[in-house]
Amino acid sequence: MKRPVDAVLAKRKVLDYCLRKGALCAGIADLDAINKVAPAGHRPADLMPKVKSVVSIGVGGNTRGAWGVSAKALTYFGSTEARAYKIAYGLAFYIEHTFGIPAVYCPPDMDSEAGARVPFQSLKLHAELAGLGARSLAGDILLHPEFGYMYYASAFTELVLAPDEPLKENPCPAPSCVAMYREVGKTPCMKFCPVQCLSGKLDEHGRQAEMYYDMAACAEMSQQFEAMPKVLAKAMREHDPQDFDDLLALESKLLFYKLSTGSHAMFGQCFECMRVCPIATKAPLADPILRSEAARAKPDAAAPHK
Numbered sequence: 001m002k003r004p005v006d007a008v009l010a011k012r013k014v015l016d017y018c019l020r021k022g023a024l025c026a027g028i029a030d031l032d033a034i035n036k037v038a039p040a041g042h043r044p045a046d047l048m049p050k051v052k053s054v055v056s057i058g059v060g061g062n063t064r065g066a067w068g069v070s071a072k073a074l075t076y077f078g079s080t081e082a083r084a085y086k087i088a089y090g091l092a093f094y095i096e097h098t099f100g101i102p103a104v105y106c107p108p109d110m111d112s113e114a115g116a117r118v119p120f121q122s123l124k125l126h127a128e129l130a131g132l133g134a135r136s137l138a139g140d141i142l143l144h145p146e147f148g149y150m151y152y153a154s155a156f157t158e159l160v161l162a163p164d165e166p167l168k169e170n171p172c173p174a175p176s177c178v179a180m181y182r183e184v185g186k187t188p189c190m191k192f193c194p195v196q197c198l199s200g201k202l203d204e205h206g207r208q209a210e211m212y213y214d215m216a217a218c219a220e221m222s223q224q225f226e227a228m229p230k231v232l233a234k235a236m237r238e239h240d241p242q243d244f245d246d247l248l249a250l251e252s253k254l255l256f257y258k259l260s261t262g263s264h265a266m267f268g269q270c271f272e273c274m275r276v277c278p279i280a281t282k283a284p285l286a287d288p289i290l291r292s293e294a295a296r297a298k299p300d301a302a303a304p305h306k
């Protein structure tokens with residue numbers, strides 16, 4: 001028998017669970033708004049037919065120290081995304097246990113029927129509509145005015161939760177980016193992208209007017225750090241079947257280790273656009289040092305929320 005649910009209390013419990021488990025922020029994306037943007041086959045009901053709510057979760061990105069490491073190491077620092085997935089997974093169990101209503105973790109993975117670069121669902125769209133970040137000039141990477149650069153995960157449920165709204169203000173471009181654009185015609189992400197795959201225009205108020213992102217050039221740049229294509233390319237050059245087998249057996253240990261760590265680091269960014277981004281690196285709560293300083297300055301303040 002279904003238990004009666006107080007929708008306001010349920011939402012508070014769901015969001016509190018996410019924050020308690022380590023999310024920096026969490027919110028509910030408007031299902032109708034998702035359906036207007038997401039293409040057929042990639043809408044929440046395509047994954048969970050009776051879905052009523054989409055919960056989006058944001059976790060902190062890199063530590064401050066990470067922004068100083070070499071490019072080939074930085075490309076693997078997306079690993080905090082695994083924490084977001086863990087919270088979303090736990091949330092699905094929590095919702096079923098607490099409310100007796102079905103919930104699922106939304107896989108961040110690619111839809112095998114749609115090709116190697118098309119995900120089941122756009123976690124970015126869920127996060128944007130839930131108010132967890134706004135699209136930046138750096139290839140639409142979401143940025144948050146307080147938390148900067150985050151990783152996102154989603155959970156779907158048949159529990160009815162009131163939707164949140166997208167951010168009212170986009171923190172990108174930051175004032176220093178506008179100043180640079182006025183001087184050299186580029187913002188930092190555009191200027192320092194090693195393959196110049198970002199370009200765009202600001203209007204007279206210093207707001208985004210146009211953004212262009214050459215995804216293929218970015219992918220080519222980032223893939224130089226990927227292990228999987230390199231291993232396969234090396235194996236294909238082997239003519240002796242035994243050498244071919246040996247190589248894959250040896251290298252697959254590395255690949256399966258990477259997969260088992262849950263880093264999902266088979267495709268990363270080169271991160272140079274974020275390394276130079278003042279929102280990603282200097283937003284008031286962008287890294288653990290800033291967050292602990294803020295917590296010490298206001299010890300009685302509630303846990304960070306949206």
Ligand code: SF4
Pocket residue numbers: 138139192193194195196197198217218219221222269270271272273274
């Ligand atoms: S990840 Fe690298 S290649 Fe891609 S847009 Fe950012 S700086 Fe350019």
Ligand code: SF4
Pocket residue numbers: 136137138171172173174177187188189190273276277278279280
């Ligand atoms: S550097 Fe960051 S804030 Fe500045 S324009 Fe690029 S993405 Fe936006």
